[in-house]
Amino acid sequence: MDVSIYPGCSLDGTAKEYGESLEAITSMLGVNLHELKDWNCCGASSAHSMNNDLAVALAARNLGIADQMGMDLVVPCAACYQRLKVAEKRLVAGEKLEGVDNYDGKIHIKPLVDFLWDDVGEKQILSLLKKRLEGLNPVCYYGCLTARPPKITDAKSPENPMSMDEIMTCLGANVRQWSYKTDCCGGSLILTRPDIARTLIRKLLDMAEEAGADCVVAACPMCQSNLDGRQREISQESGKEYNVPIFYFTELMGLACGNPSVKKWLGRHVTDPRPLLTRKSLV
Amino acid sequence: MTVAELPQLVVPESSFKREVERLSGENVSTCFQCEKCTNGCPLHSWMDILPHRMMRCVQLGVKEEALRSDTIWVCASCETCTARCPNGIDIAHVMDTLRQISQRDHVPASQRSVPIFHNAFLGSIKRHGRVYEGAMAITYSFKNESWAGVFKLAGMGMAMFRKGKVNIIPKRVRSLGQIKDIFRRTELKG
Known part of the structure; x- marks a missing residue:
């Protein structure tokens, strides 16, 4: 199966382990990823906060490239996904946008996690299963922008998405249900109002614990780095010890499918997930 | 958070609303204060004008308070308000528009x-x-x-x-x- 991918700026930096693990798992699943040629930043929250036309044009240029490549486009980052969908809706409505000469509009844009569950599918994933994620109790955290707003994202179930839950369940994890799947982690405020972001992160970590989870699984570089990287500060601030592993779903897929690079990916986390996996005899 | 002091009896002044509606493409006039946006907003504790009141400020022309507010700068663009508005107002996009107007008019940002x-x-x-x-x-x-x-x-x-x-x-x-x-x-x- 051939698809194009819009990696986004974090995948080679703060989300390196996401980039590495998604490449490994898609290759194991027989998916050929074609990186968009000479893609640019989607503009993220900063562009739409400051200048609408700039925000749409930055995202739209990438869709022009994807359209020419002619393959469905998968997006591993929630914020990138939403910005690309905003541009898509306007291009499909026939608007002429800066940065795009011609838009055919035959391609579909999908979040990576939905693509792996809906298009690659359970059968293919199970055919690779080497080690069931027995004993692991994750909650799945989707974040804001693959879900909202549904008229842009085309999310089937914006208040209760399930694709990541399904993948983790089929790999043998004991997925816990919680009400915070799409609650905001404060990602866009992490440098400007870190106090606010820490409060929102702490709520998510507390609610995961209350749901009986021992880890969180994420599908977005902003969500993961936000939840993973601030636990020491939150522990100091609150006097409660936070040490909750935050996985990318692709890392756990790699683990369950016996990929040899798992330890390298996990070594890049700020909150070390290896002790939990050792306790569960998963590494 | 402190709640912003807003004018008590406001005679509606529509030029601000018309400007926000023109720039955002959103029909803010349809807001009937159901407060769904505010109830779902994860940032409401840090806002001086709650999201539903911000919509009212736009409707009534309470411009200065809106543009000087913490609200427009602590909004994290999580889009919960937009997803849930029963009248289909893209409230997060209205927040974008308010940020842009405040920058254009050189209003000092409360959250610099x-x-x-x-x-x-x-x-x-x-x-x-x-x-x-x-x-x-x-x-x-x-x-x-x-x-x-x-x-x-x-x-x-x-x-x-x-x-x-x-x-x-x-x-x-x-x-x-x-x-x-x-x-x-x-x-x-x-």
């Missing part, structure tokens, strides 16, 4: 760090076509809090570096001219 961050972020895109995370964070921190800001960043930065997550050389878009064109044309429009 936020527009500094956005400008550092956009500067990085303009230079490289992509965000060069490390340099962007340093630029923002310096502009926001001078050397003290950069110093605060150092711990996390070193940790990231040791984990192999900091690129020494930025990844650039090859057709950078196209990106500069997009900036030039959209800045002219804006």
Whole structure:
């Protein structure tokens, strides 16, 4: 199966382990990823906060490239996904946008996690299963922008998405249900109002614990780095010890499918997930 | 959070509403104060004008208070309000529009760090076509809090570096001219 991918700026930096693990798992699943040629930043929250036309044009240029490549486009980052969908809706409505000469509009844009569950599918994933994620109790955290707003994202179930839950369940994890799947982690405020972001992160970590989870699984570089990287500060601030592993779903897929690079990916986390996996005899 | 003092008896003055509606393309007039936006807003505790009241401010022309508010700068664009508005108002986009009007009119941002961050972020895109995370964070921190800001960043930065997550050389878009064109044309429009 051939698809194009819009990696986004974090995948080679703060989300390196996401980039590495998604490449490994898609290759194991027989998916050929074609990186968009000479893609640019989607503009993220900063562009739409400051200048609408700039925000749409930055995202739209990438869709022009994807359209020419002619393959469905998968997006591993929630914020990138939403910005690309905003541009898509306007291009499909026939608007002429800066940065795009011609838009055919035959391609579909999908979040990576939905693509792996809906298009690659359970059968293919199970055919690779080497080690069931027995004993692991994750909650799945989707974040804001693959879900909202549904008229842009085309999310089937914006208040209760399930694709990541399904993948983790089929790999043998004991997925816990919680009400915070799409609650905001404060990602866009992490440098400007870190106090606010820490409060929102702490709520998510507390609610995961209350749901009986021992880890969180994420599908977005902003969500993961936000939840993973601030636990020491939150522990100091609150006097409660936070040490909750935050996985990318692709890392756990790699683990369950016996990929040899798992330890390298996990070594890049700020909150070390290896002790939990050792306790569960998963590494 | 302190709640903003808003004028008690306001005779509606529609020019602000017309401007916000024109720039955002949203029909703010349809807001009937059901408060769904506020009830779902994860940032409401840090807002001085709650989201539903902000819609009312736009309807009534309470412009100065709206543009000076914390609300427009602590809104994290999580889009919960937009997703749930029964009248289909893209409230998060109205917040964008209010930020843009306040910047255009040189209203000092109540949360000055936020527009500094956005400008550092956009500067990085303009230079490289992509965000060069490390340099962007340093630029923002310096502009926001001078050397003290950069110093605060150092711990996390070193940790990231040791984990192999900091690129020494930025990844650039090859057709950078196209990106500069997009900036030039959209800045002219804006």
